[in-house]
Amino acid sequence: MSLSLRVQRKAVEPVRPAGPTPRELKRLSDIDDQDGLRFHNPIIQFYSRDASMSSRDPVVVVRDAVAKALVHYYPFAGRLRELEGRKLAVDYTGEGVLFIEANADVRLEHFGDALQPPFPGLEELIFDVPGSSEGLGTPLLLFQVTRLACGGFILEVRMMHTMADAPGMVQFPAAVADGPGRP
Structure with missing residues (x-):
């Protein structure tokens, strides 16, 4: 299937935790700091228009939910540092x-009935902010919320693999999804 799409992006912005978080440095396990895991893993989710949410902007909802979730998942708001012997640690900086x-x-x-990869225009939907995928000293998560012409939206997340295994890659986005209902 050939689909031509144009995505217009606004400037990249940081999202910081909505509340205070600890400031510390924690070493990753030997399993988690393997060279082969030092990359961002993409996650993409498609959402159809929801009439009950028609007065709410998905960008604002997701951005606020991410800030709230980062209070509980504060290591994601930090940065990876390399210590002696190439040992990785997470510096809980709260940078976002x-x-x-x-x-x-x-x-x-327009994406078809079976929303399964390969998606046309995928490179437009999961944007690589220059320098963000280097791992060390860069953000551990990247979110892009793309509004669609039909009122639906696409949530794209790139998560540093050293920070989460497969269940963890599901757990944080689930916490973000719960965000609008949190106090």
């Missing part, structure tokens, strides 16, 4: 994650 607001000129149905 990267967030991009975007708009696309397509509707959800």
Whole structure:
């Protein structure tokens, strides 16, 4: 399937935890600091228009939910540091994650019925902020919320693999999804 899409992005902005977080340095386990895990793993989720949310902007909802979730998952708001012997540690700096607001000129149905990879225009949907994928000293998470012409949206997340295994890669986005209901 050939799909031509244009995505217009606003400037990248940091999203910091919505409340105070500890400031410390924690070494990663020997399993987690392997060279082969030092990359961002992409996650993409498609959402159709929800009439009950029509007065709420998905960009604002997701950005606020990320800030709230980072209070409990504060290591993601830090940065990886390399210690002696190439040992990785997470510096809980509270600097935050990267967030991009975007708009696309397509509707959800343009992607077809079976929303499964390979997705047309994937390079437009999971944006690589220059320097963000180097790992050391860079944000551990990158979010892009892309509004669609139909009222739906696409949530794209790039998560540093050293920070989470497969269950962890599901757990943090689930906490973000719970964010709007949190106090």
